[in-house]
Amino acid sequence: MSGAASDLIRRGAPQGCRPFERYLLTQSAFAGLRDALAQEPTLALLSLWAEPSAIHAVFLDEGAERPALLLASCLASDQKYPALSPVRPGAVRFERAIRDLWGLSAEGGVDLRPWLDHGRWPVQAPLSAKPSRDPVPPLQPEFLPIEGEGWHQIPVGPVHAGVIEPGHFRFTVQGETVVRLEQLLGYTHKGTLSLMVGKSPRAAARFAARLSGDTTVAHALAFALAAETATGTQPPPRAVLLRATMLELERIANHLNDWGFICNDAAFAYPHARCGELREGVLRANAAAFGHRLMMDVVIPGGLSVDLAPGGEAPILAALAAAESEIAPLTTIYETHASLQDRVVGTGILKPDLAARFAAGGHVGRASGRGFDARCALPHAPYDAMTFATPVLTEGDVDARVRVRIAEVKESIRIVRALLAALEPGEVHQPLPQKGGEGIAVVEGFRGEIVTWMALDDGGIIRAVFPRDPSWLQWPLLEAAIEGNIVADFPLCNKSFNCSYSGVDL
Amino acid sequence: MLWPRLGKRLFGRPVTDAAPAPPDAVVQALAERLEATARARLGRSLAIREVDAGSCNGCELEVNAMAGVLYDMERFGLRIVASPRHADVLLVTGPVTRNMREALERTRACTPEPCWIVAAGDCAVDGGVFKGSYGVDSGVASVLPVDLVIPGCPPTPLALLEGLLSLLEAQDAPKPRATPAA
Ligand code: SF4
Numbered sequence: 001m002s003g004a005a006s007d008l009i010r011r012g013a014p015q016g017c018r019p020f021e022r023y024l025l026t027q028s029a030f031a032g033l034r035d036a037l038a039q040e041p042t043l044a045l046l047s048l049w050a051e052p053s054a055i056h057a058v059f060l061d062e063g064a065e066r067p068a069l070l071l072a073s074c075l076a077s078d079q080k081y082p083a084l085s086p087v088r089p090g091a092v093r094f095e096r097a098i099r100d101l102w103g104l105s106a107e108g109g110v111d112l113r114p115w116l117d118h119g120r121w122p123v124q125a126p127l128s129a130k131p132s133r134d135p136v137p138p139l140q141p142e143f144l145p146i147e148g149e150g151w152h153q154i155p156v157g158p159v160h161a162g163v164i165e166p167g168h169f170r171f172t173v174q175g176e177t178v179v180r181l182e183q184l185l186g187y188t189h190k191g192t193l194s195l196m197v198g199k200s201p202r203a204a205a206r207f208a209a210r211l212s213g214d215t216t217v218a219h220a221l222a223f224a225l226a227a228e229t230a231t232g233t234q235p236p237p238r239a240v241l242l243r244a245t246m247l248e249l250e251r252i253a254n255h256l257n258d259w260g261f262i263c264n265d266a267a268f269a270y271p272h273a274r275c276g277e278l279r280e281g282v283l284r285a286n287a288a289a290f291g292h293r294l295m296m297d298v299v300i301p302g303g304l305s306v307d308l309a310p311g312g313e314a315p316i317l318a319a320l321a322a323a324e325s326e327i328a329p330l331t332t333i334y335e336t337h338a339s340l341q342d343r344v345v346g347t348g349i350l351k352p353d354l355a356a357r358f359a360a361g362g363h364v365g366r367a368s369g370r371g372f373d374a375r376c377a378l379p380h381a382p383y384d385a386m387t388f389a390t391p392v393l394t395e396g397d398v399d400a401r402v403r404v405r406i407a408e409v410k411e412s413i414r415i416v417r418a419l420l421a422a423l424e425p426g427e428v429h430q431p432l433p434q435k436g437g438e439g440i441a442v443v444e445g446f447r448g449e450i451v452t453w454m455a456l457d458d459g460g461i462i463r464a465v466f467p468r469d470p471s472w473l474q475w476p477l478l479e480a481a482i483e484g485n486i487v488a489d490f491p492l493c494n495k496s497f498n499c500s501y502s503g504v505d506l
Numbered sequence: 507m508l509w510p511r512l513g514k515r516l517f518g519r520p521v522t523d524a525a526p527a528p529p530d531a532v533v534q535a536l537a538e539r540l541e542a543t544a545r546a547r548l549g550r551s552l553a554i555r556e557v558d559a560g561s562c563n564g565c566e567l568e569v570n571a572m573a574g575v576l577y578d579m580e581r582f583g584l585r586i587v588a589s590p591r592h593a594d595v596l597l598v599t600g601p602v603t604r605n606m607r608e609a610l611e612r613t614r615a616c617t618p619e620p621c622w623i624v625a626a627g628d629c630a631v632d633g634g635v636f637k638g639s640y641g642v643d644s645g646v647a648s649v650l651p652v653d654l655v656i657p658g659c660p661p662t663p664l665a666l667l668e669g670l671l672s673l674l675e676a677q678d679a680p681k682p683r684a685t686p687a688a
């Protein structure tokens with residue numbers, strides 16, 4: 001791959017990150033990235049985070065035949081670094097979060113308002129070298145100015161009407177039509193990164209598993225793979241197959257859940273009830289096979305904390321058979337009820353060019369023409385030896401996001417059966433050596449790709465870590481997708497995205 | 507396609523699981539608490555407002571499962587409502603992040619008396635794994651008086667249901683004998 005920006009990055013000093021290299025750039029070279037990135041639109045920004053005195057960015061070359069990641073870093077000087085948000089809109093929330101957590105500000109950034117810090121913590125810049133303990137008054141959120149006539153605002157949250165996570169949505173409405181949605185998140189900020197740093201990967205894995213409970217397996221797996229890559233550890237083959245089995249079971253359960261909830265948000269209860277029952281079947285099978293309904297804390301660095309229970313395949317296969325036999329009739333019901341189709345078709349359209357500009361992953365990207373699936377594009381074992389179909393649609397509406405999910409459930413059922421059939425007896429854990437290193441891993445969770453980077457010091461203790469949930473790049477697109485829709489369709493749009501709050505609030 | 511399936515379900519056996527029995531000790535303790543605080547008793551039905559005070563969303567998954575067809579909490583008169591103003595119970599999850607603390611307090615202020623406060627999940631019990639972080643308080647009890655804790659990470663739908671059923675049972679329980687002063 002080559003291009004103005006990727007060439008510029010590769011001229012930096014290699015830092016030894018595996019399996020994709022990280023290059024340290026001078027501040028002026030990093031500032032030059034801004035122009036270079038404008039000339040190389042296929043170099044997508046996937047993640048941006050900091051350490052007390054440096055910032056790191058992950059790019060994906062989407063133009064290349066064999067996609068690869070490229071990492072670029074630069075040291076901050078005077079607590080500042082050159083912003084990327086003028087050329088990569090997805091950088092905005094990262095830059096706001098970096099300011100709040102590490103106290104580094106993005107010079108030339110397009111939006112410098114606080115994000116995670118609501119003025120409620122006992123410290124400021126908690127992850128910086130010298131966090132300040134000067135008390136500050138709670139911050140009043142600032143929203144973008146509104147111009148024009150006949151508008152009013154509807155503030156929603158942080159406590160929502162449904163059983164969902166907390167966040168604030170500020171709708172600006174003309175008549176019934178939403179002209180702007182602005183999100184304010186950070187309400188579930190638990191300081192998770194500060195709890196992970198300074199621990200061994202084994203001890204910090206329980207935080208990775210609790211970044212976002214619905215995608216606990218995917219986060220734990222990305223975390224484990226990053227630690228294993230950093231230390232050059234090879235998990236046993238049985239663990240590799242079982243991890244992928246769990247990842248797919250998690251995808252099946254969540255997609256079924258979302259499908260049901262989307263129908264329910266259109267006041268169509270039957271699919272909700274049925275999907276709920278099928279999903280519950282999968283969760284009970286998880287409990288029987290792995291001892292936990294959500295399979296929390298089962299994936300750990302080096303392999304698994306528990307093996308598949310004896311006879312654990314049977315409940316899994318039974319739950320999958322039940323789901324499989326119901327998908328076709330449920331799809332027919334979904335397709336043939338005008339009252340439901342009327343709500344989902346043409347609602348909440350995310351245009352393909354926007355999805356591409358933000359490098360949106362998962363069902364959000366794949367329903368809007370961006371086919372990236374980390375299991376195919378950047379596969380880890382066992383996906384490197386498998387073939388499967390990735391559904392891609394271009395309509396970009398709620399319906400397309402539902403259809404992508406349905407197609408993925410079918411593929412995942414097939415994948416789980418193949419994985420279980422290939423299972424051989426053996427060990428499921430290989431302890432990590434206590435040594436230093438730096439690694440990055442990409443895992444396709446049910447929402448999209450999770451990108452976790454980790455740096456270990458010589459004693460094998462986490463010096464810095466950043467798990468990037470796919471929702472970072474999807475949340476801002478929900479703001480775009482709802483524009484021009486009626487307020488009453490927001491729950492549908494929101495559920496069709498189903499972004500994680502906790503995963504991005506950290 | 508839908509009507510024949512609905513019809514079949516109508517004549518088939520319900521898929522709902524059998525009801526769990528709430529543990530006697532918990533019911534008794536709650537009844538005593540009710541007596542001690544001289545609260546007005548609620549009826550055989552409870553309106554529940556769930557408040558996520560910064561959970562990882564695992565607890566929400568299980569609360570939603572409890573509302574699904576297999577656990578079917580509504581058959582017991584347990585109903586999730588959209589506003590705290592309609593609620594008898596605040597079911598709180600998460601360690602109470604500092605960013606959610608005020609919202610939780612204000613939600614409580616909106617809830618009419620009498621009001622049960624339930625802390626669901628290890629995080630809500632005492633901050634769980636997040637205890638000690640700059641971003642969280644140490645569980646619901648550090649902000650509001652808690653009547654019932656339901657541990658688990660996350661608590662299973664069955665555990666949640668048992669907990670909520672003990673609240674119902676406690677309303678009905680015969681007046682506990684005078685307890686020795688603590
Ligand atoms: S108790 Fe467990 S599942 Fe519930 S919010 Fe806390 S970490 Fe998540």
